[in-house]
Structure formats: structure tokens, C-alpha cells
Amino acid sequence: MRPEADSQGSKSAEPESTIQVTTQFVRLDLPPEGFRLVSGKTLPRLDVAYETYGTLNAARDNVILICSPLTTDAHAAGYNPDYERPKDRIGWWDDMIGPGKAMDTNRYFVVASNMLGGCKGTTGPASLNPETGEPYGSAFPKITVEDMVNVQRLFLLRLGIDVVEAVIGGSMGGMQALQWSVAYPDKVRKCIGIATAACLSAQALGFEIIGRKVIVNDPNFHGGDFYQDGVLPDRGLAYARMIGHLTYLSALSMHEKFGRNRKESWDESRFETGFEVESYLDHQGDQFVRRFDANSYLHITWAMDHFDLQARYGSLDAAFEKSQAEFLLVALSSDWHFFPEQIRELGQVLLKKKKVVSVVELESPYGHDAFLLEVANLSRVIQGFLEKPASGPTEVDPTGISHRAHAVNVQPQAAGFRASQDFEVLADLIEPGSHILDIGCGDGSLVDGLWHSQGVTGIGIDIDLDNVVKCLRRNVPVIQSDADKGLSLVGGGAFDYAVLNRTLQEVKKPQLVLREMLRVARKGIVAFPNFAYAGNRLSLLATGMMPVSDALPYNWHDTPNIHLFSLDDFRVLCDREGIVIEEIKYLGGALLAKVLLALGRPNLGAEFVVARLARRQDAGK
DSSP states (O other): OOTTOOTTOOOSSOOOOSOBOOOEEEEOOOOTTOEEOTTSOEESOOEEEEEEESOOOTTSOOEEEEEOOTTOOSOOSSBOTTSSSGGGSBOTTTTTEETTSSEETTTOEEEEEOOTTOSSSSSOTTSBOTTTSSBOGGGSOOOOHHHHHHHHHHHHHHTTOOOEEEEEEETHHHHHHHHHHHHSTTSEEEEEEESOOSBOOHHHHHHHHHHHHHHHTSTTOGGGOOTTTOOOOHHHHHHHHHHHHHHHSOHHHHHHHTTTOBOSOOOGGGTOOOBHHHHHHHHHHHHHHTTOOHHHHHHHHHHHHHOBHHHHHSSHHHHTTTOOOEEEEEEETTOSSSOHHHHHHHHHHHHHTTOOEEEEEEOOSSGGGHHHHOOHHHHHHHHHHHHSOOOSSOEEOTTSOEEOOSOSOHHHHHHHHHTSTTHHHHHHHSOTTOEEEEETOTTSHHHHHHHHHHOOEEEEEESOHHHHHHHHHTTOOEEEOOGGGOOTTSOTTOEEEEEEESOGGGOSOHHHHHHHHHHHEEEEEEEEEOTTOHHHHHHHHHHSSOOOOSSSOSOTTTOOOOOOOOHHHHHHHHHHTTEEEEEEEEEOOSHHHHHHHHTTOHHHHOSEEEEEEEEGGGTTO
């Protein structure tokens, strides 16, 4: 974790960086009428400030575009000596960008630019209007996130870059990344949105609205034309920053950092409380006015407030209809500026559209700021997602289901999983070319193996972050979720098969999981160890201790199995739940198992069971 980073990435210390950078500037080539905004108004000139890290390859296809959050600039990584304050010389996302880091500059050409409307070199309200020779001020037109992305597109074309390997952003930067996937659906291979949403919530809008009001009501604001006399609306901007900054934190992180601690003295005549949190917010406001422009803050927050993909395109389904990107959506558990539910809802839409999407929720006490403050787990997730590059536009199979293509070394992974006892049986029960949901997917081996063996596409679900990262590295889309809480992200009938391999005995609510399986898929496949196997009974009888075997490989004290049951127990449960066992296979390698199975005693002879299920009304379909 970087020391004392705020939501714009400022630091109280000056750590070392592996990259030395300088900010560059370019003037874009525009038609005679200038750059047309969504509003219909035009800008006669466009300058862009940017930084690059790494080397652009000969094919110009190893590009990662960084879309910056609300008030950052182009200095995303490395050490830039041109910044006045030492703590600003290190880029705001330096922990994520560089050799061997999540965005590995030994492999990728990473580009970061200051957004349209900013105040750090890209055209904004403080820029000179070429038609008057004075700062735009109140004459600067309203802009949108769509305008920002359109400028980024022109800028990349100026650099000779047509298609990007990935576009990535957190917060407002995530909104830009989503807009990229929508506006330029065939130009983005991977879209990574962190702590973001398709639109702001009413609560977030409220904080933004108050922030703008305190700026425009500052007596020094003068309608936005305050540059000439040099007296700036610093008080309003500082208060807006304090209000906004509160939304980037969490109640837990504030309690741990400040509690109700007080400083030694304070001015009661000004109704100061003396609490340390008051001093902290004062400091945030004072530091912010030294590096940011009030008009830029107004225009950028206004653009963020008006970003609404559903309103712009009629529905989220329509917005993402043509997108060919693979998506990684990352929520932060304690974020109350962009609620995790917003990421999940967006993931649900993309799943419904059969896009390649992974949804991850990282645990952190640091609120919205966690994607800048606590990046170790975020780095693992992003690095896993980027590890296997897409080989061009996402392929679509004849059923219309998209998948990643030719991005893994087929033989070791497929062959490795085939060595497991039950893979062949599972594969026999799944029709080639199907679309599956693997619940409790582990490292993604099942989905990966079925894709390579019989063209089955699929998505995994697992709660464990280590498993999520392993899935991403295999190019298996994954949803980080707890099966016991239901499969709310997944719409009804979204899959051909839902698979529960060696997992039913581990869940807390097996009945709920079975119901959910057959809600989201036409068929369910369940594989489980049979505790009634005669070998288990004999082992318990002979030793007086819980058996340990290939099917039950854990000791009693470290087992994830919480519902040990028999084949007959499973039959009774299915009958009670209106579930038909369409086909069932019994596995047993021991001689005892083979004899008992030959005698028609599967409850005694089956070490392991694999069953294909359907709802009673759907059986045989």
C-alpha cells in the first residue's frame, strides 16, 4: 500500500520508480470546423498531454490505454522531475505500471493522457481560446464522457494506433473504458472497469451536485471568468474537494485512521471541533486547490453525472450489442461511491448478452480509494486477465456464444485435467458445443478442458480469489461469488448445463444450489463422493476413524465437506425437489466397488457418482 495516497494518488513520501518519464504534448489534426462535441458545439483546437511507458511493437497492437479517474492527469506512472512537489513526481498508479507489474512495460506499450476538460495540458476551461486569445472560462462548452473518449480515439490515431489490447480505468476512468467498448466495439480487445458503473447512483449525484454548488457560489467564481484578476474560487473548490473525498473513503477506514482523536488546539469561535478528521479534510482541500482548476472540476464532474449508457442507447443491452471486447469488472467491497451491486448488475447484462465477462469483488476496508491505495490483489487479478493476449477480435461460435480463441497452450492444460478420474464421465454427459456454468470451478480446469476437447464454452464461479486468478490465467471467464447466496448474476436459462463437480457436499444450502442450477441452465450435472460406499463403511468399522480416500481426500478436521451424504440420500432429495435424474454413472476403481456395482448395489459400490439432472417438466427435452 502506498503511504498516504488520496483518491488522486498523491503521496506523502517519494518512493522510487523503475521508470523515468516526461509529459509530452500533441496538437491533434482537426477538420476546418473543429472538433464537434456531442452537444453540437465545437472546439477549434485540441491539445493533449500524455505519457507513455514501454515500447510500441512493430504491429502496434500491444497498447494499453489508461483512462484516468476524476482529477488525475497523464502522469500515471514513473518518476517525472517536472512536477514541483516531490510527492507528485511519482505517478498516481505507479504500483500498477512498470516492468513485471500488472501492466508489464516489458510487454505492453502503456499510454495515459489527460482527459478533455482537464487542467494539466489537455484542452480545458483554463486553456487559451484561439478565437479570443484569453482563457475559455465560462465560454468553454459542456462536455461528456463520450467526448473525452472521442478525443482519446483521435489522439491514438495520431500516434498510429488503431486497435488497443486493453483499455482500463477506475471510477470515472472505468466509465471511459466502458464507453470505449461501446463507441468503438471492434477497436478494444479487453475492457477493464474498476469501481465503476454504467451511471452514477442518486446518492453519488447528490454529493457531486453539492460540490458544484459550493464552487459556483464562491464570491470569487465570477461565473467562471476568474482567470484575469488572479483571485480564484479556492474556498469553494476546497469545500467541494472535502465533500467528494468523504465518498472515496469508508466508515471503517476513517474510524481506524481518525476515530474521535483530537489535535492539541483549535478555534472554537469558528466552530472548529478539533477532531483530527477535520484537520485531514482541511488538508485535502488546501492541497487540492494547489493542483486543480475549479472550472475543470465543474465540467468533469458534470460530464460524469450525465454519463448514462442506458439513457444514451435506450438500454444496456443495446449499448453493448456490438461490443467485441472481453470484460473484467472489479468491485470493491466497502465502496459506497460506486456500490458493488452496480458492477454486478453490469456483469449480469453482459452475461445475458453472452459476452466474455469476468466479475470480481475485492475485499478491502479502504472504500472507493482502494483501487489506488491497496493494489496487491487488484494487480494479481489484472495481471491474470492480461496474461494471455487475445488473438484478435473475440471469436463467436455457430451458436452465437463468444469465447477467447487460441490463447492457451492446449495440450498441457487439457491433458492435465483428463488425468482426473471423472473428467471423461462429465464430458460424456455434456453435448459438444454447449455453453456451461461451472459452479465451484476451482482453477478453471473443467471449462478449459471441455473447450479444448469438444468445443464447450463456459464460465466459472468460485469464491476463492486464488482460484479466480488461476481461471483468468487460463483464459476462463469467472465470476467471484458464493454459490450459497444464489446465482443472482445469472439470468434464467442462460446456459445449457450447470455443473457442480465435487462441490455439492461443500455448500451450506444444497437444496438452494440445486434449484438455482436448474433455473440458470436446462440441465444440471452433479458429481459427488458417495459416503455410503462399502469401502468407507469398512474403514470406519475397522479403524473407528473417519475414512480418507481418493473420493474423500481430507481429514475430518480440515475438510471442506459439510454435508456428507449417500447416493440414496441424493435420490430422495431430488424426488422431493421435483428433479429428475436423467442419467447416472457410478465410478469405482477398487475391486470391491466393481463387484458391488456388478451385483447392482450402487449405493454400496459407487465411490463417486455423476448424475445429469433436469426439472421434472423439462426431463427428456
